[in-house]
Amino acid sequence: MERVDNSNISQASLNMKKSKSTVLWEKFVEKIFFISACMAIISIATITIFIFAKGGPAMLEIGIFNFMFGTTELGGKVYLWQPGADIYHIITMILSSIYITLGAIIIGVPIGILTAVFIAEIAPKWLVKIMKPAVELLAGIPSVVYGFFGLIIIVPMIYEAYGRQLKGGGNSMLAAIIILSIMILPTIINISIAAIKAVPIEYKEGSLAMGATHIQTIFKVMIPAAKSGIFAAVILGIGRAIGETMAVILVAGNSIKFPTSISDSVRPMTAHIALEMSYASPGLHENSLFATGIVLFVFIMLLNIALNFITHKVGE
Amino acid sequence: MNNMKITVKDLNLYYGDFQALKNINIDIEERKITALIGPSGCGKSTFIKTLNRMNDLIEGVKIDGNVMLDGEDIYKDVDVIKLRKRVGMVFQKPNPFPMSVYDNVAYGPRSHGVKKKSILDEIVEKSLRSAAIWDEAKDRLKKNALGFSGGQQQRLCIARALAVEPEVLLMDEPTSALDPIATGRIEELTEDLKKEYTIVIVTHSMQQAGRISDKTAFFLLGDLIEMGDTKKIFSNPDDKRTEDYITGRFG
Numbered sequence: 013m014e015r016v017d018n019s020n021i022s023q024a025s026l027n028m029k030k031s032k033s034t035v036l037w038e039k040f041v042e043k044i045f046f047i048s049a050c051m052a053i054i055s056i057a058t059i060t061i062f063i064f065a066k067g068g069p070a071m072l073e074i075g076i077f078n079f080m081f082g083t084t085e086l087g088g089k090v091y092l093w094q095p096g097a098d099i100y101h102i103i104t105m106i107l108s109s110i111y112i113t114l115g116a117i118i119i120g121v122p123i124g125i126l127t128a129v130f131i132a133e134i135a136p137k138w139l140v141k142i143m144k145p146a147v148e149l150l151a152g153i154p155s156v157v158y159g160f161f162g163l164i165i166i167v168p169m170i171y172e173a174y175g176r177q178l179k180g181g182g183n184s185m186l187a188a189i190i191i192l193s194i195m196i197l198p199t200i201i202n203i204s205i206a207a208i209k210a211v212p213i214e215y216k217e218g219s220l221a222m223g224a225t226h227i228q229t230i231f232k233v234m235i236p237a238a239k240s241g242i243f244a245a246v247i248l249g250i251g252r253a254i255g256e257t258m259a260v261i262l263v264a265g266n267s268i269k270f271p272t273s274i275s276d277s278v279r280p281m282t283a284h285i286a287l288e289m290s291y292a293s294p295g296l297h298e299n300s301l302f303a304t305g306i307v308l309f310v311f312i313m314l315l316n317i318a319l320n321f322i323t324h325k326v327g328e
Numbered sequence: 329m330n331n332m333k334i335t336v337k338d339l340n341l342y343y344g345d346f347q348a349l350k351n352i353n354i355d356i357e358e359r360k361i362t363a364l365i366g367p368s369g370c371g372k373s374t375f376i377k378t379l380n381r382m383n384d385l386i387e388g389v390k391i392d393g394n395v396m397l398d399g400e401d402i403y404k405d406v407d408v409i410k411l412r413k414r415v416g417m418v419f420q421k422p423n424p425f426p427m428s429v430y431d432n433v434a435y436g437p438r439s440h441g442v443k444k445k446s447i448l449d450e451i452v453e454k455s456l457r458s459a460a461i462w463d464e465a466k467d468r469l470k471k472n473a474l475g476f477s478g479g480q481q482q483r484l485c486i487a488r489a490l491a492v493e494p495e496v497l498l499m500d501e502p503t504s505a506l507d508p509i510a511t512g513r514i515e516e517l518t519e520d521l522k523k524e525y526t527i528v529i530v531t532h533s534m535q536q537a538g539r540i541s542d543k544t545a546f547f548l549l550g551d552l553i554e555m556g557d558t559k560k561i562f563s564n565p566d567d568k569r570t571e572d573y574i575t576g577r578f579g
C-alpha cells in the first residue's frame with residue numbers, strides 16, 4: 013500500500029518538474045540538434061557551391077565534352093594536358109580512376125565478402141576476437157601509411173616481377189589496385205558482417221533443419237538474404253577507392269597518358285588534383301582542377317544515388 | 329504393429345549448468361502423432377530439438393543418453409545431415425526463405441543434389457499437394473513466398489519440409505501464430521500426413537492435442553511426468569499433476 017502511494021508522489025513531482033525547467037531544457041537541446049544538423053548541411057552546400065563556382069565556368073570555357081573526353085592533336089602529336097598552352101583534357105584521368113577502382117573491386121570484393129562470411133559464421137570465437145579488431149585497425153591506418161607500404165613493398169615487387177623492365181620502376185596501375193584492394197577491405201568486411209548478422213536466425217535454422225550443410229546455408233540462404241547490405245558495402249567500397257588520393261599518389265606513377273596495360277604508370281583524378289593544385293597558376297589552370305573535382309563529385313553522387321536505389325529496391 | 333520409430337533412453341540435456349531435460353525415456357510410434365504438452369519452460373522445445381540435433385547450434389549444450397532412430401543412435405551412428413533429411417522440422421514462426429515459392433520447396437532437394445528441372449517440378453508439386461497448399465500456390469510459384477499469409481506460409485514450410493521426403497516430422501507449436509481457420513487446416517493436414525509420416529508435435533492447446541494426437545507426453549520442469557494414449561491421458565491420467573495441468577488448474 014505504502015509503495016503505491018510513494019510512486020504516486022514521485023510521479024506527481026516528476027510532472028511538476030516537467031512543466032518548468034524540463035520544457036526549457038528540451039527546447040534548448042532541440043536547438044543544439046538543429047544547429048548541428050545545419051552545420052553539416054551548410055558545409056556540404058558551401059563545398060558544392062565553391063567547387064561548381066570555380067570549376068563550372070572553366071568547364072564551360074574548355075567545353076564539357078572536350079574537357080572530359082577530348083584530346084588535342086598538334087603536328088601529329090596528341091596532347092592531353094598542357095596548361096601552358098591551355099590544353100586541358102582529363103580523359104586519361106577518368107579512365108585511370110575507373111580502371112583502378114574496378115581492379116580494386118574485382119580483387120577486394122570477393123576477399124572482403126568471404127572474410128566477412130568467415131568472421132560472421134565460420135571462425136571460432138577466439139579467432140573472431142583477433143580478426144575483428146585487426147579489421148578495425150586496418151580501417152584506422154592513415155592512407156599515407158598504406159601508400160608508404162605500397163611504395164616500399166608492393167612497388168619493388170612489381171618491378172622485380174616484370175624483370176626490372178618498367179620505366180616507372182614498378183609505380184603502376186597494378187600497385188594502385190593492390191593498395192586500394194586492401195584499403196577497401198575494412199569497409200566491405202564490416203558492413204557485410206553486419207548484413208550477414210542481421211539475417212534472421214529462422215532462415216538459418218530452416219535451412220539446416222532440412223539437412224542442408226552450413227556452407228550451403230550460407231551461400232544459398234544467408235548471403236541472398238543479406239544481399240542489399242552487401243551491395244551497400246560494395247558501393248561504399250567503390251566510393252572509398254575512387255576518392256582515395258594519398259596512397260594512390262605514392263604508388264601509381266602519375267603519368268598523364270592513356271592507360272593501356274596494368275603495368276602502366278597512371279594518374280587518376282584525385283592524384284591529378286592534389287599534385288597540380290600546389291603550383292597551378294590562378295586562372296584557367298587552377299579552375300580546370302576544380303572542374304576535375306566536379307567530375308569526381310558527380311561520380312561520387314552517382315554512386316550514392318545507386319546506393320540509395322539499391323538499398324531501397326533490393327531490400328524489398 | 330506397434331513399431332517404434334524413435335526410442336529415447338535416459339536422455340539428459342544441460343544448457344551450461346542448467347539441466348533442461350532430466351532422464352527422459354520416450355518411445356515414439358511410427359505413423360502416429362505424438363503430442364508434447366506442458367507449461368512454458370518445461371523443455372518441450374528443447375526435447376523436440378534433440379530429435380534432429382538442432383541443439384547442436386546452441387553453444388554450451390551437453391547431452392547424454394541415447395536417441396535411437398530405427399535402432400541407430402543419432403548422436404553416434406548417424407551423420408547429422410542425413411539425420412535431418414530423415415527427421416524434418418516445422419517451426420513455431422513460419423519461416424519461408426525470402427525467395428520464390430518454388431525455390432523454397434525445391435531448396436531441400438537441391439541441397440541434396442537434385443538438379444533436373446523435371447524431377448524438381450514433380451517434387452515441388454507433390455509436396456505442395458501433400459501440404460494442402462497446391463491450389464493456392466500453383467499460380468504463384470514464381471512469386472516471393474513472403475507474400476503469403478501466415479497460415480499459407482506455415483503450410484508452405486510444411487511442404488518445404490516434406491520435399492526432402494523425411495520419415496519423421498517435428499512440429500514445434502506450428503499453429504501458435506495462426507488464426508483458428510488456418511489452425512484447422514493444419515490440423516486436418518496432420519491427420520493426412522500421419523499415414524506416411526511419424527509426427528511429433530508440441531502444442532499449448534489441450535484441445536489440439538486431444539483432437540489430433542494418438543499419444544501424449546506431459547512434461548514438467550524438465551521431467552517427463554507421464555506418457556500414454558491421448559484418450560487415457562485426457563480422461564484418466566495416472567499422475568495428479570497431469571490431471572491438474574489438463575484441467576487448467578495449473579500455472
Ligand SMILES: Nc1ncnc2c1ncn2[C@@H]1O[C@H](COP(=O)(O)OP(=O)(O)OP(=O)(O)O)[C@@H](O)[C@H]1O
Binds near residue numbers: 343348366369370374
Ligand atoms: N539456449 C538456451 N540457453 C539456456 N537455457 C535455455 C536455452 N533454451 C532454453 N533454455 C531453458 O530451458 C528450459 C526449457 O526451455 P524450452 O524452450 O525447451 O521450453 P518449452 O517447454 O518449449 O517452453 P515454451 O512452451 O515456452 O516454448 C527453460 O527453462 C529455458 O529457459
Ligand SMILES: [Mg+2]
Binds near residue numbers: 372373374500
Ligand atoms: Mg517452446
